Amino acid sequence: MTSxxxxxxxxxxxxxxxxxxxxxxxxxxxxxxxxxxRAPSASNKQxxxxxVVRDAEAKRKIGLWYMDSVYSYSGQERPxxxxxxxxxxxxxxxxxxxxxxxxxxxxxLTLGASIFPAAQNLMLAARSMGLGTTLTTLHRPHQDEIxxxxxxxxxxxxxxLIPVGYPGGDQxxxxxxxxxxxxxxxxERWGATK
Amino acid sequence: MTSxxxxxxxxxxxxxxxxxxxxxxxxxxxxxxxxxxRAPSASNKQxxxxxVVRDAEAKRKIGLWYMDSVYSYSGQERPxxxxxxxxxxxxxxxxxxxxxxxxxxxxxLTLGASIFPAAQNLMLAARSMGLGTTLTTLHRPHQDEIxxxxxxxxxxxxxxLIPVGYPGGDQxxxxxxxxxxxxxxxxERWGATK
Numbered sequence: 001m002t003s004x005x006x007x008x009x010x011x012x013x014x015x016x017x018x019x020x021x022x023x024x025x026x027x028x029x030x031x032x033x034x035x036x037x038r039a040p041s042a043s044n045k046q047x048x049x050x051x052v053v054r055d056a057e058a059k060r061k062i063g064l065w066y067m068d069s070v071y072s073y074s075g076q077e078r079p080x081x082x083x084x085x086x087x088x089x090x091x092x093x094x095x096x097x098x099x100x101x102x103x104x105x106x107x108x109l110t111l112g113a114s115i116f117p118a119a120q121n122l123m124l125a126a127r128s129m130g131l132g133t134t135l136t137t138l139h140r141p142h143q144d145e146i147x148x149x150x151x152x153x154x155x156x157x158x159x160x161l162i163p164v165g166y167p168g169g170d171q172x173x174x175x176x177x178x179x180x181x182x183x184x185x186x187x188e189r190w191g192a193t194k
Numbered sequence: 195m196t197s198x199x200x201x202x203x204x205x206x207x208x209x210x211x212x213x214x215x216x217x218x219x220x221x222x223x224x225x226x227x228x229x230x231x232r233a234p235s236a237s238n239k240q241x242x243x244x245x246v247v248r249d250a251e252a253k254r255k256i257g258l259w260y261m262d263s264v265y266s267y268s269g270q271e272r273p274x275x276x277x278x279x280x281x282x283x284x285x286x287x288x289x290x291x292x293x294x295x296x297x298x299x300x301x302x303l304t305l306g307a308s309i310f311p312a313a314q315n316l317m318l319a320a321r322s323m324g325l326g327t328t329l330t331t332l333h334r335p336h337q338d339e340i341x342x343x344x345x346x347x348x349x350x351x352x353x354x355l356i357p358v359g360y361p362g363g364d365q366x367x368x369x370x371x372x373x374x375x376x377x378x379x380x381x382e383r384w385g386a387t388k
Contacts (some may be wrong), residue, residue: 003196004199005199006198006204015234029379030375030379033379035205037373037375039205039207040208040209042331046378052379058382073353092362113306113353114308115310116310116314118313119311123234124315128200135307135311136346137301160307179231184242186246190346190347
C-alpha cells in the first residue's frame with residue numbers, strides 16, 4: 001500500500017478506460033472492498049454486497065450488453081449483423097459489481113447514499129494502489145440478464161459496475177477537466193456566488 | 195492541509211454528530227468543494243451545485259424540519275406542544291447541501307452516481323483536514339420547504355445535507371463498526387464467498 005495523501009488521491013483520480021495485462025491480485029481486490037465498507041450508509045445498515053467477476057466468458061457477455069447500452073445512449077445505429085464485439089472496458093482483469101439491498105426504499109435517489117460513497121472509497125483506494133477504475137452504470141438497462149447470469153436476486157440492485165486494472169495504453173491518472181468550483185458554490189441562497 | 199494518507203482517511207472517517215464552536219473558515223469550505231468536484235459523474239456532466247448555509251435562523255428552520263423527519267423515521271411520538279428544538283446536528287458551523295440537476299433522469303438510483311461520490315470526496319477531504327461531517331438525507335421529506343427557504347429550483351434535488359465542523363464533545367474519528375468484508379464479497383456468482 002502506497003502512502004499517497006487523501007487529497008492527492010482525490011485530485012488525481014480519473015476514469016481509466018484501458019488496462020494492461022498485469023494481473024490484479026486477490027489481496028488487492030480484498031483491500032478495495034475493505035475500503036468500500038468503511039463508507040457511511042443510512043443508519044449504518046451497510047446494505048451492500050460486492051460481486052467480483054474475472055471469468056472471461058461472463059465478462060464477454062457483460063461487455064456485449066454494455067455495448068448495446070452504449071449504442072442506445074449515444075443514439076448510434078447498431079451494426080446490421082448485430083453486436084459481436086464486447087465493450088473493451090469490460091475486458092478489464094476484474095469487474096466489481098457494487099450491489100445494494102433495495103427492498104422497500106421508496107426514494108431511489110436516497111438509496112444511492114448507501115452505495116455510491118462505498119464505490120467512491122473503492123475507487124480512491126484503487127487510485128492509491130495504482131489501480132485504475134471507472135464508475136459505470138450503463139449495464140443497468142440489462143440488469144435482468146446480468147442477474148440471471150450471476151444469480152443476483154431481484155431484491156438487489158446492481159448500482160454500479162466498476163472495471164479494475166492497472167492503466168494500459170496511454171491512460172494515466174490526473175488532469176481531468178472540471179468546471180470551476182466557484183461557479184457552482186452558492187452562499188446562503190441558490191445562485192449567490194462569491 | 196495535512197498529509198493523512200488516502201487509506202487512513204478512508205479507514206478513520208466516521209459520522210461526527212457533535213461539533214465544537216471553532217469556526218470553519220471560508221477557505222476550508224472552498225477546499226472541501228474543490229475535492230467534491232474531482233469526483234466522477236455520468237458523461238463528466240458535473241451536474242452538481244453546493245449550497246453553503248451558515249445563517250443561524252436558516253439552520254434553525256432546517257433543524258426543526260430535520261427533527262420532524264427523525265420522529266417520522268423512528269416512529270416516536272412527537273411532543274404534544276409541537277417540535278420546538280431543532281436537531282442539534284444542524285447547529286454545526288456550516289451546512290452544505292450537495293445538489294444535483296435532476297431533470298429527465300428516469301433512473302433515480304443511477305442519478306446518485308453523479309452526486310454521492312462527490313459527497314464522499316468532500317467528507318474524506320474534511321476528514322483529512324480534521325473536520326467532521328455526517329452524510330444525511332432526512333431533510334428530504336421537507337425538501338419543498340427547504341427549496342422555498344433557500345430559493346432552490348424544483349428541477350434540482352438536494353441529494354445530501356452535510357453538516358461540517360470540528361468534532362466536539364466526545365466525538366472522534368475512527369473505529370466505526372462494520373460487518374466483515376468477506377461475508378459480503380462474492381466471487382463469480384452471488385453468494386459464493388471465499
